[in-house]
Amino acid sequence: MNSLxxxxxxxHTEKARENQRQAAQMKGWVALSxxxxxxxxxxxxxxxxxxxxxTPSYLSLLLLLLPLTAxxxxxxxxxxxxxxxxxFPGKCAGIAFIFCLYADAFTAxxxxxxMVQELxxxxxxxxxxxxxxxxxxxxxxxxxxxxxxxLALLLCIPLFLALLFVLPGxxxxxxxxxxxxxxxxxxGRILWGSLWMCGCLSPALFxxxxxxxxxxxxxxxxxxxxxxxxxxxxxxxxxxxxxxMPFYFLARPESPGARFMLFLDTNTSLLxxxxxxxxxxxxxxxxxxxxxxESSILLWRITKKQLHPLALLPLxxxxxxxxxxxxxVICFLFPLRALLMGVGxxxxxxxxxxx
Amino acid sequence: MRKSCVILLLLCCLLLSGCMSSQVEEQLxxxxxxxxxxxxxxxxxxVKVPGNAAGGQSAPSGNxxxxxxxxxxxxxATGHHFSDTLELLLATTPRSLNFxxxxxxxxxxxxxxxxxxxxxLMQLSALPRxxxxxxxxxxxxxxxxxxxxxxxxxxxxxxxxxxxTLRNYTQKGFVPSTTLARAVRETGWGWQDPLLILGxxxxxxxxxxxxNVLDVAAGQLxxxxxxxxxxxxxxxxxxxxVSGTLTxxxxxxxxxxxxxxxxxxxxxxxxxxxxxxxxxxxxLSIGGEASLTLHVHLRCQxxxxxxxxxxxxxxxxxxxEEITNVIRKLQSLRCDALGFGSLAVxxxxxxxxWEAFHFRDKYTKAQVVTKVQLQLKEE
Numbered sequence: 001m002n003s004l005x006x007x008x009x010x011x012h013t014e015k016a017r018e019n020q021r022q023a024a025q026m027k028g029w030v031a032l033s034x035x036x037x038x039x040x041x042x043x044x045x046x047x048x049x050x051x052x053x054x055t056p057s058y059l060s061l062l063l064l065l066l067p068l069t070a071x072x073x074x075x076x077x078x079x080x081x082x083x084x085x086x087x088f089p090g091k092c093a094g095i096a097f098i099f100c101l102y103a104d105a106f107t108a109x110x111x112x113x114x115m116v117q118e119l120x121x122x123x124x125x126x127x128x129x130x131x132x133x134x135x136x137x138x139x140x141x142x143x144x145x146x147x148x149x150x151l152a153l154l155l156c157i158p159l160f161l162a163l164l165f166v167l168p169g170x171x172x173x174x175x176x177x178x179x180x181x182x183x184x185x186x187x188g189r190i191l192w193g194s195l196w197m198c199g200c201l202s203p204a205l206f207x208x209x210x211x212x213x214x215x216x217x218x219x220x221x222x223x224x225x226x227x228x229x230x231x232x233x234x235x236x237x238x239x240x241x242x243x244x245m246p247f248y249f250l251a252r253p254e255s256p257g258a259r260f261m262l263f264l265d266t267n268t269s270l271l272x273x274x275x276x277x278x279x280x281x282x283x284x285x286x287x288x289x290x291x292x293x294e295s296s297i298l299l300w301r302i303t304k305k306q307l308h309p310l311a312l313l314p315l316x317x318x319x320x321x322x323x324x325x326x327x328x329v330i331c332f333l334f335p336l337r338a339l340l341m342g343v344g345x346x347x348x349x350x351x352x353x354x355x
Numbered sequence: 356m357r358k359s360c361v362i363l364l365l366l367c368c369l370l371l372s373g374c375m376s377s378q379v380e381e382q383l384x385x386x387x388x389x390x391x392x393x394x395x396x397x398x399x400x401x402v403k404v405p406g407n408a409a410g411g412q413s414a415p416s417g418n419x420x421x422x423x424x425x426x427x428x429x430x431x432a433t434g435h436h437f438s439d440t441l442e443l444l445l446a447t448t449p450r451s452l453n454f455x456x457x458x459x460x461x462x463x464x465x466x467x468x469x470x471x472x473x474x475x476l477m478q479l480s481a482l483p484r485x486x487x488x489x490x491x492x493x494x495x496x497x498x499x500x501x502x503x504x505x506x507x508x509x510x511x512x513x514x515x516x517x518x519x520t521l522r523n524y525t526q527k528g529f530v531p532s533t534t535l536a537r538a539v540r541e542t543g544w545g546w547q548d549p550l551l552i553l554g555x556x557x558x559x560x561x562x563x564x565x566x567n568v569l570d571v572a573a574g575q576l577x578x579x580x581x582x583x584x585x586x587x588x589x590x591x592x593x594x595x596x597v598s599g600t601l602t603x604x605x606x607x608x609x610x611x612x613x614x615x616x617x618x619x620x621x622x623x624x625x626x627x628x629x630x631x632x633x634x635x636x637x638x639l640s641i642g643g644e645a646s647l648t649l650h651v652h653l654r655c656q657x658x659x660x661x662x663x664x665x666x667x668x669x670x671x672x673x674x675x676e677e678i679t680n681v682i683r684k685l686q687s688l689r690c691d692a693l694g695f696g697s698l699a700v701x702x703x704x705x706x707x708x709w710e711a712f713h714f715r716d717k718y719t720k721a722q723v724v725t726k727v728q729l730q731l732k733e734e
Binding site for chain 1: 539541543544694700705
């Protein structure tokens with residue numbers, strides 16, 4: 001892994017070295033946040049959008065472009081304020097974002113648990129959830145900064161490979177007619193689904209957590225482009241689901257774990273199966289870790305305290321709930337996350353000192 | 356160095372697909388499954404699993420088992436519904452059943468004609484670790500007899516035998532290519548109706564009396580080889596159940612129109628062989644609410660001595676009549692196998708408008724217009 005204390009090229013000044021470190025750090029943050037966004041959108045599709053909107057889900061995702069860029073650029077502007085988290089509104093905003101990120105972690109964990117239960121139905125769900133949460137513990141006592149960000153760059157590879165292997169085998173099984181009727185149950189449902197999915201946009205908050213880009217417009221634009229690429233990836237996923245599955249089939253009641261593995265029924269390739277399952281599990285694990293890491297960073301910024309491992313206990317409540325209730329809780333959390341994000345951004349915009 | 360280790364660990368994850376929580380000897384790998392409706396209303400579930408290689412004598416039927424000389428065990432149980440029949444089978448087999456290697460699900464024609472057919476398919480696909488790429492076969496007669504009759508006449512493994520046999524017939528166009536996953540997705544949920552593979556056990560050794568020897572169903576093929584369990588033809592579905600069957604010839608013609616196969620050999624009225632090649636899948640169109648039109652572009656290579664080529668216009672009329680007859684048969688069975696529904700749904704913006712259109716009723720009554728563009732070549 002690249003260490004932030006070692007530069008790739010020869011530098012002549014302290015400022016150039018600092019700029020290189022910040023650029024490398026931003027690159028890691030951008031990759032991690034893009035993966036986190038894709039994972040949350042995928043969870044949104046499987047827990048809510050497929051059931052509520054069905055085949056036009058890709059249109060709901062397309063409508064997220066504007067709110068995504070708005071949230072990202074608002075964060076970029078707000079992050080330029082010094083002493084952002086020291087004011088009372090800043091601290092309140094931090095708490096709102098921590099709840100939002102906890103909801104992200106809960107969603108990713110629910111998705112991952114659902115997938116594991118689908119693959120291993122004979123095993124105890126509580127033990128499996130505990131095992132997953134234990135994977136997150138080393139994050140809280142990490143030695144190397146930005147380890148997760150560095151790992152994110154590497155984890156993009158299995159996901160792209162999975163898509164390359166799955167697509168050619170699955171496309172002959174689909175039909176263009178499955179994309180119709182274009183509006184499904186009407187434009188109102190598509191719009192409402194899109195509004196609901198605004199709760200998945202918390203990964204766009206990362207400019208508040210990374211070191212400020214120091215008015216570097218190029219870094220700010222690249223970050224947004226990567227997030228838009230993640231949204232586009234989710235759009236392609238939803239479009240593929242619509243192409244492969246008829247309207248009523250996609251909307252039927254089904255466990256979220258089975259929805260995560262929808263494409264596997266359309267592909268006979270064992271390699272595609274392996275890549276997809278491994279890629280998705282890693283993706284959801286990274287999303288879970290990212291949410292916890294960002295909560296930890298925020299808690300440090302507002303209270304100068306580390307996140308205690310016991311703070312992960314509420315996530316275990318997931319394994320005590322039956323699957324239908326987990327799904328209802330996640331669906332309830334979607335608009336709550338969007339509300340918390342909005343409140344947090346408003347509080348931050350009035351807190352901190354202006355330059 | 357650390358990056359290389361992480362990449363290596365990630366690549367090792369690809370090998371996990373072969374892992375199982377129990378040893379091979381601790382479970383029974385189901386290769387084929389069969390479902391029958393009994394006369395008393397009960398349901399019989401049959402599974403074929405690799406048994407001991409020494410073979411053995413037949414045991415009495417009922418909730419029992421039978422060995423065949425090729426080392427496969429046929430187990431069956433009868434209950435009231437699918438779930439309790441499965442429980443009974445699990446209770447009476449010496450090992451747990453693993454459905455991850457199922458290559459074929461055989462359902463009797465009687466059972467497939469019931470309203471609960473699509474629900475049965477979903478129950479089958481929901482079995483733990485079920486191989487949803489298994490072929491769905493609708494059997495004329497008893498599925499138990501079909502599964503018992505199946506043996507690997509070529510090669511050693513039954514799974515490989517079934518896989519390659521079905522692939523061979525699918526490439527020739529005599530059976531459709533439909534997996535359990537696809538059947539579940541499209542039966543009752545989609546805009547197009549799937550065709551399922553038709554199977555049967557040949558009983559009669561007499562030659563086929565039809566003028567067109569291909570125009571028969573699976574069970575009517577002569578029993579002139581050791582392999583009496585045949586795949587030939589298709590079962591049509593109407594969104595709820597299996598509504599009828601198609602012969603091998605009709606299935607091959609439909610596959611040619613769909614573009615699933617590239618060629619079809621048939622014999623014209625004078626007894627001359629014709630090889631038909633489809634330049635592209637048939638182009639479908641819907642005229643208003645009352646007509647379905649197919650534009651078919653075919654090349655025909657005639658195996659005639661020179662100077663005796665058939666009349667192109669008469670051959671075109673013959674092919675148009677054949678294709679129209681097949682479509683009318685599909686209409687009578689309420690089966691939209693070609694995908695007119697997928698075409699019609701594009702005219703609507705919402706599902707409510709589509710449902711108000713009542714496509715299936717209009718489809719069954721629509722006039723069929725077939726236009727064949729034929730290029731005739733001498734061999």
